Ligand SMILES: Nc1nc2c(ncn2[C@@H]2O[C@H](COP(=O)(O)OP(=O)(O)OP(=O)(O)O)[C@@H](O)[C@H]2O)c(=O)[nH]1
């Protein structure tokens with residue numbers, strides 16, 4: 134296993150990523166956002182996060198850290214700085230019941246399925262319902278069809294997923310953690326959708 | 334990128350405790366001292382109500398922090414100093430209120446006992462496989478380091494210090510997983526790897542009153558400081574607790590009947606071991622800890638009597654993965670000497686086609702001094718420590734004193750029965766290892782932290798500061814002195 138290491142896509146659309154530790158915590162425009170990933174085991178949650186976080190870094194950097202909690206900062210065009218704090222959750226079935234502890238208080242949730250697996254799409258719908266029932270009100274929910282590079286084996290149609298997302302008021306995007314396609318776009322979209330703190 | 338050593342924020346940063354007390358003694362702080370004392374008196378006179386108590390403390394801390402910002406002796410201080418003052422305040426207030434709020438309602442006491450019992454049963458038969466811990470990440474001997482961190486949780490009263498025990502435990506696990514992932518060329522370990530190990534370590538560590546400790550942190554750690562990575566790892570231990578409460582056959586991939594049978598025989602064994610120890614009625618307040626350690630001391634005679642049996646079984650499970658020691662309390666065959674085992678192992682190794690694989694874990698084995706760089710020191714030291722730990726644990730498991738194994742390697746294990754080393758016996762196998770007297774605390778702390786120099790420094794600083802001494806200063810008018818009770 135292992136996430137592929139092809140060259141990461143750089144961010145687009147005038148958005149820049151900056152080193153997370155360099156930003157000042159006292160900057161009033163810094164937004165801290167807790168983000169959780171949910172989805173069937175093996176759909177690529179960990180790979181998506183690693184791709185997002187690692188892609189921003191100097192590939193020659195030897196620093197490796199655990200991947201259960203990662204943070205990454207994004208600077209938006211409106212000079213808002215969003216610091217994502219990404220909470221990984223254990224994907225094994227026996228730990229599924231613990232998920233509410235993790236998504237409680239999350240600002241955003243990425244629900245991931247694998248476009249080659251209809252079961253994972255059903256599981257994604259289960260998570261969406263869970264979040265609607267128990268997530269924080271106003272949580273930004275995103276539906277992600279991952280492994281888009283395997284489109285030859287696609288078994289969840291783009292149309293079905295799109296419709297489902299629209300019905301549930303979610304942003305939808307297909308990604309590939311392998312080729313890095315749409316990974317940064319995914320996080321940028323979330324950043325844009327986060328509620329801004331009221332100016333004081 | 335975060336995830337490394339210093340990202341737990343002020344939860345593990347050195348605390349300027351002396352500075353806080355120093356400033357509190359200044360005349361200009363008189364108003365603050367008065368408010369704090371008045372809060373503590375009022376609070377202490379009310380009947381326990383966890384929800385209200387927590388809200389009251391959180392609100393008080395928040396207000397005081399606001400006041401610090403605006404008045405001498407803190408006005409004009411940097412954010413860092415203010416943060417540190419807030420930490421000092423939290424520690425001061427909570428040390429005073431500890432006996433009043435810790436495990437202060439019967440439900441919590443009951444939960445503590447139930448959870449403790451469940452873990453004492455589970456720890457006798459649970460295997461890493463039951464939790465989906467992959468073989469390449471299994472490392473029970475090194476997990477002892479993480480267990481020790483967690484077991485320190487009852488040595489402290491301040492929420493921050495208790496939280497630090499949890500975070501240090503998580504940090505040890507993360508480091509071990511990371512090393513293992515490098516060795517086996519895996520992706521950096523994620524929650525799939527981390528959570529199961531934390532659950533396993535928690536069950537094996539089984540610190541008394543874990544439930545109350547976690548609730549206490551949740552309620553009284555200032556909410557603005559229980560965020561980010563600290564919050565993530567704290568959530569993980571809450572989730573470990575929740576998982577443990579609900580463990581049944583299915584959640585361990587076991588047949589339900591099989592699971593019940595294992596629980597029953599574990600219970601029988603436990604009852605046999607503690608036949609003459611009356612179960613302490615854990616009433617919450619005051620010296621629950623002290624009483625516990627007294628009870629345990631009293632029990633040591635009976636423990637010692639049984640220590641041989643327990644010893645072989647307990648540590649056999651922990652240290653000798655492929656041994657045929659049964660979990661059902663059947664007699665275990667006589668333990669071989671270490672040198673016998675070593676000879677046998679060496680002979681087998683020589684015939685092993687996978688010899689190289691076995692030594693992969695020890696990258697320095699074939700290195701020459703000239704090959705090493707300064708950068709290797711840390712990992713070399715880590716490897717060395719793991720090796721020593723394994724060796725000592727193995728020796729302990731064999732019932733042989735490590736110091737003497739080289740000289741006289743076939744010391745009969747029966748010598749241990751009479752030996753006066755209950756602490757060591759406990760260390761390796763039983764959660765009761767927590768019941769250190771305060772004299773042991775310092776030396777106790779010297780070992781595990783050595784794994785991570787930074788942590789070591791912090792913890793030394795933390796333990797070097799004895800709240801009792803410092804609180805003396807303000808004691809005269811202090812309305813409650815749990816320390817003296
Ligand atoms: N082809 C392809 N493979 C992928 C992609 N993303 C992940 N994978 C592979 O899918 C497998 C599972 O990926 P993970 O990231 O571990 O999946 P997960 O969702 O974190 O799984 P759990 O942690 O078990 O819940 C790995 O073998 C990855 O290499 C992708 O975009 N394309």
Ligand SMILES: [Mg+2]
Pocket residue numbers: 178179180224523524525
């Ligand atoms: Mg994963």
